[in-house]
Amino acid sequence: MRKPIVRNLCVLALIVLAVRTVLSGSGKPEDYRALVDKVRETGLSGERAFALLERITSVGPRLTGSPQAAAAVDLTRDLMAELGLARVHTEPVEVGHWTRGQVAEASVAASPSRAAIPLAVCALGGSVGTPERGITARVVEVRSLEEAASLGKSAEGKIVFFNRAMDRGLTDSFAAYGAAADQRVSGASAAARVGAAAVLVRSLTFRDDRNPHTGMLRYDPDAPAIPAAAIGTADADRLNALLKKGKDVSVSLRMDCRDRGKVVSANVVGEITGSELPSEIILLGGHLDSWDLGVGAHDDAAGCAAALEAVALLHDLGLRPRRTIRAVMFMDEEFGGTGGRAYAVAPQRKGERHLVAAESDRGGFVPVGLAIGSGDRKAIERVLPYADLIRPFGIWFIVPGGGGVDVAPLIANGAVPAAVLVNAQTYFDVHHSALDVVARVAPRELELQAVVLAILAYILAEEGV
Amino acid sequence: MRKPIVRNLCVLALIVLAVRTVLSGSGKPEDYRALVDKVRETGLSGERAFALLERITSVGPRLTGSPQAAAAVDLTRDLMAELGLARVHTEPVEVGHWTRGQVAEASVAASPSRAAIPLAVCALGGSVGTPERGITARVVEVRSLEEAASLGKSAEGKIVFFNRAMDRGLTDSFAAYGAAADQRVSGASAAARVGAAAVLVRSLTFRDDRNPHTGMLRYDPDAPAIPAAAIGTADADRLNALLKKGKDVSVSLRMDCRDRGKVVSANVVGEITGSELPSEIILLGGHLDSWDLGVGAHDDAAGCAAALEAVALLHDLGLRPRRTIRAVMFMDEEFGGTGGRAYAVAPQRKGERHLVAAESDRGGFVPVGLAIGSGDRKAIERVLPYADLIRPFGIWFIVPGGGGVDVAPLIANGAVPAAVLVNAQTYFDVHHSALDVVARVAPRELELQAVVLAILAYILAEEGV
Numbered sequence: 001m002r003k004p005i006v007r008n009l010c011v012l013a014l015i016v017l018a019v020r021t022v023l024s025g026s027g028k029p030e031d032y033r034a035l036v037d038k039v040r041e042t043g044l045s046g047e048r049a050f051a052l053l054e055r056i057t058s059v060g061p062r063l064t065g066s067p068q069a070a071a072a073v074d075l076t077r078d079l080m081a082e083l084g085l086a087r088v089h090t091e092p093v094e095v096g097h098w099t100r101g102q103v104a105e106a107s108v109a110a111s112p113s114r115a116a117i118p119l120a121v122c123a124l125g126g127s128v129g130t131p132e133r134g135i136t137a138r139v140v141e142v143r144s145l146e147e148a149a150s151l152g153k154s155a156e157g158k159i160v161f162f163n164r165a166m167d168r169g170l171t172d173s174f175a176a177y178g179a180a181a182d183q184r185v186s187g188a189s190a191a192a193r194v195g196a197a198a199v200l201v202r203s204l205t206f207r208d209d210r211n212p213h214t215g216m217l218r219y220d221p222d223a224p225a226i227p228a229a230a231i232g233t234a235d236a237d238r239l240n241a242l243l244k245k246g247k248d249v250s251v252s253l254r255m256d257c258r259d260r261g262k263v264v265s266a267n268v269v270g271e272i273t274g275s276e277l278p279s280e281i282i283l284l285g286g287h288l289d290s291w292d293l294g295v296g297a298h299d300d301a302a303g304c305a306a307a308l309e310a311v312a313l314l315h316d317l318g319l320r321p322r323r324t325i326r327a328v329m330f331m332d333e334e335f336g337g338t339g340g341r342a343y344a345v346a347p348q349r350k351g352e353r354h355l356v357a358a359e360s361d362r363g364g365f366v367p368v369g370l371a372i373g374s375g376d377r378k379a380i381e382r383v384l385p386y387a388d389l390i391r392p393f394g395i396w397f398i399v400p401g402g403g404g405v406d407v408a409p410l411i412a413n414g415a416v417p418a419a420v421l422v423n424a425q426t427y428f429d430v431h432h433s434a435l436d437v438v439a440r441v442a443p444r445e446l447e448l449q450a451v452v453l454a455i456l457a458y459i460l461a462e463e464g465v
Numbered sequence: 466m467r468k469p470i471v472r473n474l475c476v477l478a479l480i481v482l483a484v485r486t487v488l489s490g491s492g493k494p495e496d497y498r499a500l501v502d503k504v505r506e507t508g509l510s511g512e513r514a515f516a517l518l519e520r521i522t523s524v525g526p527r528l529t530g531s532p533q534a535a536a537a538v539d540l541t542r543d544l545m546a547e548l549g550l551a552r553v554h555t556e557p558v559e560v561g562h563w564t565r566g567q568v569a570e571a572s573v574a575a576s577p578s579r580a581a582i583p584l585a586v587c588a589l590g591g592s593v594g595t596p597e598r599g600i601t602a603r604v605v606e607v608r609s610l611e612e613a614a615s616l617g618k619s620a621e622g623k624i625v626f627f628n629r630a631m632d633r634g635l636t637d638s639f640a641a642y643g644a645a646a647d648q649r650v651s652g653a654s655a656a657a658r659v660g661a662a663a664v665l666v667r668s669l670t671f672r673d674d675r676n677p678h679t680g681m682l683r684y685d686p687d688a689p690a691i692p693a694a695a696i697g698t699a700d701a702d703r704l705n706a707l708l709k710k711g712k713d714v715s716v717s718l719r720m721d722c723r724d725r726g727k728v729v730s731a732n733v734v735g736e737i738t739g740s741e742l743p744s745e746i747i748l749l750g751g752h753l754d755s756w757d758l759g760v761g762a763h764d765d766a767a768g769c770a771a772a773l774e775a776v777a778l779l780h781d782l783g784l785r786p787r788r789t790i791r792a793v794m795f796m797d798e799e800f801g802g803t804g805g806r807a808y809a810v811a812p813q814r815k816g817e818r819h820l821v822a823a824e825s826d827r828g829g830f831v832p833v834g835l836a837i838g839s840g841d842r843k844a845i846e847r848v849l850p851y852a853d854l855i856r857p858f859g860i861w862f863i864v865p866g867g868g869g870v871d872v873a874p875l876i877a878n879g880a881v882p883a884a885v886l887v888n889a890q891t892y893f894d895v896h897h898s899a900l901d902v903v904a905r906v907a908p909r910e911l912e913l914q915a916v917v918l919a920i921l922a923y924i925l926a927e928e929g930v
Binding site for chain 2: 040041044045046047168169171172206207208366368369392393394396397423425426429442443444445448
């Protein structure tokens with residue numbers, strides 16, 4: 001936390017600037033230059049975004065519906081008040097409560113010529129458990145949902161092993177993730193439809209290691225719910241090598257994860273209320289919930305911290321833009337976005353208009369670009385005159401895009417999507433795994449992300465879009 | 466290492482392409498698209514650049530003149546041969562041999578009201594040691610060389626404490642480093658000129674921790690050589706706080722570092738010899754030597770690995786460009802570049818013309834831009850038509866620049882400087898400190914850097930500049 005005396009000096013120093021810029025809303029890029037310098041100097045002077053991330057992760061992993069997620073709600077509400085945000089409150093969300101349990105074991109069954117080989121696995125989020133004695137079955141490997149479907153009767157009673165790797169040749173790591181994630185989301189039901197007993201899914205990462213990467217699966221109503229586990233990439237390669245030898249390979253899988261029904265959780269909301277158009281909102285969002293193998297430092301304590309720090313920075317500088325800049329910490333992104341849907345229809349939304357919805361959920365990395373609006377480039381044209389102001393922070397391109405699970409309902413209602421794009425080359429090294437810990441976040445990179453977000457939000461709140 | 470069978474397939478697959486592109490040299494960007502795709506797919510398919518970095522760092526820290534630096538020379542020569550480079554050889558360099566010794570201790574002396582406070586320090590590279598009993602003296606804090614000079618007689622017998630921090634408000638970390646490094650390089654002599662007994666220099670990093678960051682100092686011939694130590698930033702702040710209380714603060718400093726005269730070391734050279742203009746050279750360089758607190762993973766095993774991998778990738782694909790692409794692993798960048806100067810005047814240079822000299826010495830991070838040529842932008846204009854080919858790798862800008870200690874003599878002789886610019890926001894977190902270890906390098910980011918370097922080198926070797 002910055003010291004109050006420094007904050008007061010900043011406020012004093014900026015009064016003239018604030019009055020001039022905020023009330024005029026002239027729209028000229030040069031009117032924002034002093035503001036950008038001040039946000040840069042104040043933001044980069046310390047590592048507060050990282051301190052916020054440390055606070056959020058201090059409760060531990062924040063699996064939707066868990067006591068830790070509830071603790072994160074309380075803590076974040078207090079944090080917003082401490083940072084001086086206005087109208088701080090929570091809004092209830094009914095969420096699922098799935099627990100991983102104590103057991104997630106798998107091994108290649110011993111054969112006359114070979115001892116059993118343990119496999120690094122974890123339950124996929126939402127998976128049913130196995131019977132207590134586990135499931136032991138022969139393994140059949142596939143590369144796609146289509147290939148699983150084509151197995152027909154030959155899959156009956158087997159464990160289907162989805163082993164299509166993320167395409168390392170793609171320079172866009174999100175594209176590589178997107179092209180492989182269907183196995184994790186829909187593999188269980190695709191295999192269940194042809195009678196499989198369980199599925200193993202290759203972890204979604206570029207790395208060759210023994211860290212399984214979890215993530216949500218979706219059971220289709222027309223197929224039995226069968227157990228589904230992620231398997232570390234090194235172990236996936238080992239299993240593949242055994243299968244290539246042509247022998248029958250059986251795997252035993254045992255997991256005691258299970259669904260525990262519904263609980264009430266919450267989104268956490270705070271803002272700088274707009275001075276002229278308070279009901280027009282520029283939303284900066286992140287999600288409070290996380291997976292439970294690490295502590296969700298990049299995914300998405302970092303996004304929460306960046307959004308909080310962006311709003312707090314503007315507040316510290318005594319700025320009050322024309323429109324409202326609101327930080328929303330959504331609950332339950334990881335299990336499909338109940339928090340985002342609840343926010344969009346909450347009674348508090350009455351009379352509000354969300355102009356922009358910016359979700360920060362790409363990891364706490366250094367900014368490299370901006371995404372805003374749709375392919376018609378209208379929003380881009382609106383922002384482009386200010387591009388020179390943010391280029392020194394590493395923002396070299398502005399493309400259509402943005403959005404995210406939590407803000408999708410707002411965008412469907414007409415809000416313009418936006419996001420600070422970051423260098424995500426190593427995001428999937430840690431994503432949804434035990435490696436997603438505080439030590440993997442670089443404080444300065446996170447702060448740069450927050451600073452860019454603050455500048456973007458302020459300009460949009462002044463100028464509209 | 467990639468498997469030979471894969472390599473052979475690549476070679477076969479590329480024969481048509483290679484013949485077409487290499488011999489025509491048409492210069493059209495689209496002629497290089499298939500090559501770029503192949504380099505991307507082959508390079509990003511694995512983590513060979515990182516494996517090379519692991520090999521280089523396996524000998525340990527490679528302080529100029531040390532047995533480990535000698536081992537790195539042998540290992541790198543073997544590595545080049547193993548990778549299939551042509552004309553692999555070493556070229557002798559006479560270098561200094563300074564040793565850190567076993568002792569680097571400092572503490573704020575105890576006072577009647579306070580116990581002694583240990584300070585995290587390390588000797589600056591090249592520093593003389595203290596007498597065996599150490600130096601104990603009152604501390605005077607300054608922020609600049611000028612302020613040290615202005616102390617006059619009041620500095621006599623004291624320890625001058627240079628405490629100007631890197632400016633966190635600058636978005637360019639190299640600029641922040643450059644603006645603070647004079648204290649480390651020239652502080653000792655500036656203080657000695659006004660009679661100081663020793664200097665402490667604030668470590669050059671944005672982080673607030675207890676890791677001292679070493680680096681070269683330069684003793685001016687007109688001033689006595691006095692001991693010089695770097696002090697961790699947290700301890701620098703503590704010392705500053707004590708001095709602010711207004712009381713006399715004495716520090717004891719003891720170091721047994723010393724100069725051990727000259728030894729003969731070597732640069733290591735290998736290449737893909739040009740098919741048409743073998744004496745025209747595109748040089749890719751890194752430096753083999755490192756500081757000794759970590760293992761010099763980012764600085765500069767990463768640069769060596771990127772240059773080696775770039776050349777090896779082109780070799781694996783069976784490419785033979787018109788001009789020579791040469792990898793040079795320079796010895797002794799850190800103590801001032803004797804290796805670079807030796808290379809420039811070696812007998813082997815007779816008849817050679819270095820068109821481009823690209824040094825990789827900015828850390829093993831993700832590429833973000835290219836630097837090439839001088840302010841007249843001639844070299845940039847030459848490369849600009851190919852910008853679309855490298856943009857997918859994150860290269861969003863091309864600016865004048867490049868160069869480095871090792872290639873400065875070549876550039877003085879007319880070679881065009883060039884460099885892949887990287888995201889160096891966290892470089893100075895680890896630079897010259899115990900934190901510069903293998904675990905801090907992200908394999909995929911290093912591989913992306915090598916791939917961009919390979920593409921750049923190949924286009925320049927085909928097209929000239």
